[in-house]
């Protein structure tokens with residue numbers, strides 16, 4: 190039997206003789222690790238859900254027409270502004286069309302770019318929805334359905350009907366859920382739409398669109414790009430905005446600057462559009478870590494206390510072992526082994542507890558109008574949390590065991606034996 | 610009848626002080642020799658320093674001045690781990706109070722020092738341990754927990770444990786001090802037999818004059834001095 194096996198054997202006997210205290214110490218670790226896993230799985234699950242809500246659905250860069258006052262006013266060009274002060278009250282932007290100038294060449298340039306995952310055109314028109322005698326103000330967006338589905342999870346918004354109906358039938362519409370409700374319309378029904386000039390179009394409802402934001406769902410619907418251009422009475426090159434998805438989200442800010450420099454357009458990046466978003470996820474992650482680490486530290490103190498008590502109770506054993514030829518290091522190892530055994534048992538149980546509760550949470554129904562695709566609470570089963578949990582449990586129990594064990598190493602057997 | 614060549618254990622001018630609560634010179638110029646197979650008893654009034662001396666001789670206490678040689682080797686400047694190894698291999702110690710590991714079986718208590726020494730296989734060690742228990746007449750207790758046997762039995766188990774590595778020296782600090790006369794005689798007889806049959810020197814602190822008179826030599830102590838070497 191090697192030296193270490195003897196130490197293991199002695200440690201085992203000590204632990205089994207103190208089942209209750211061992212169990213209590215291990216349960217401290219179990220609780221700490223379990224909570225860590227539950228918190229992290231749930232919090233990051235929530236983060237991912239919100240990421241999915243905002244980041245996956247939001248274009249990384251939105252390109253639209255600039256509506257800003259001209260920087261150099263005509264009078265400055267005529268009367269040199271360097272020599273005299275030209276002052277104009279209430280400068281207004283020049284009236285311009287709501288379309289991107291040269292949209293199609295820009296679109297094909299974008300699609301060729303290495304950093305771009307995809308770019309889709311949209312054409313927006315103001316309309317009235319009519320059913321019977323009712324008239325509702327609204328907006329219709331013309332889209333390329335396949336690309337919207339591929340890049341922006343568009344399919345997730347279609348709560349009834351078929352997203353592909355737009356491809357199958359030209360005069361199909363994906364109606365906003367609020368409009369459908371207000372006008373008592375269902376999939377398959379017909380709806381009359383008139384443009385600002387009063388021209389009427391008859392569309393078939395192919396599906397119901399629900400973003401979860403009432404303001405949007407009450408006015409917005411989607412049709413095929415061509416259909417929207419027809420409603421507006423414009424040609425195929427009339428594009429209101431281009432939505433760009435990049436391969437790497439981090440490129441959004443510099444990429445939008447480049448676009449603004451090259452083309453005469455406004456490019457809005459997702460960071461500017463959702464500035465508050467990142468901080469939210471970061472804070473949730475930070476809180477999870479802070480709470481979990483606190484729990485693990487408390488568990489560590491539990492182990493430290495119980496091991497101190499073990500050592501106090503085992504003074505005689507330590508003295509005998511040392512008197513019969515065991516070294517201080519042997520004795521120290523004995524107690525470190527006991528601490529680690531408690532840590533490993535506790536961690537194993539904690540992982541099971543964490544996984545078990547995660548599965549339960551994952552199955553609790555969570556229905557909300559705002560998130561039509563979510564049926565249960567979100568859980569992230571990242572193995573990294575389980576790994577972190579084990580590593581942290583082992584490190585903290587090792588430290589909690591090391592300090593008392595070092596004390597045991599230095600116990601002078603003579604003092605104990607003489608004390609009798 | 611006893612071969613007196615080189616001493617198995619020897620001290621030269623050992624002095625020891627306790628600093629707490631006040632400085633106290635507890636051992637004064639202690640020089641003694643213990644030869645192979647010798648059975649020596651140490652006697653003296655309570656508080657004269659017998660236990661203190663024995664802790665130094667057993668290498669457990671390293672806070673002293675002077676020289677200690679065991680089996681020709683000097684013990685000063687040895688590391689604690691090295692001293693533990695020497696203690697494990699060459700010295701068997703029997704305490705006044707039966708010091709056993711209460712949660713282990715009697716057999717395991719006897720086996721542990723040999724397992725630590727690691728010179729033999731576990732099965733051989735087990736066989737030897739059972740044999741030592743048999744010498745002391747308690748092999749039937751082998752598989753009981755050490756906390757479940759009587760005081761006299763415990764003391765015999767601790768002697769079996771002291772014997773397990775066939776050490777050169779057995780030291781005892783009043784090993785019969787807590788035993789009745791019958792158990793006391795058993796212990797004495799066993800020690801006597803071992804010192805002649807096996808190559809073991811005995812150094813036993815005792816208050817029992819009958820016990821001491823049957824040993825080869827009595828070392829008498831008073832106030833930290835060794836009085837005579839009869």
Ligand SMILES: Nc1ncnc2c1ncn2[C@@H]1O[C@H](COP(=O)(O)OP(=O)(O)O)[C@@H](O)[C@H]1O
Pocket residue numbers: 607627628629630633635653654655656657658659660661662
């Ligand atoms: N740790 C200690 N600190 C101070 N004095 C001690 C200590 N241990 C023992 N003594 C004193 O040293 C003397 C010798 O003690 P000890 O060796 O136990 O005597 P014996 O075993 O001969 O009865 C006693 O006077 C005792 O009070």
Ligand SMILES: [Mg+2]
Pocket residue numbers: 659660661782
């Ligand atoms: Mg004493």
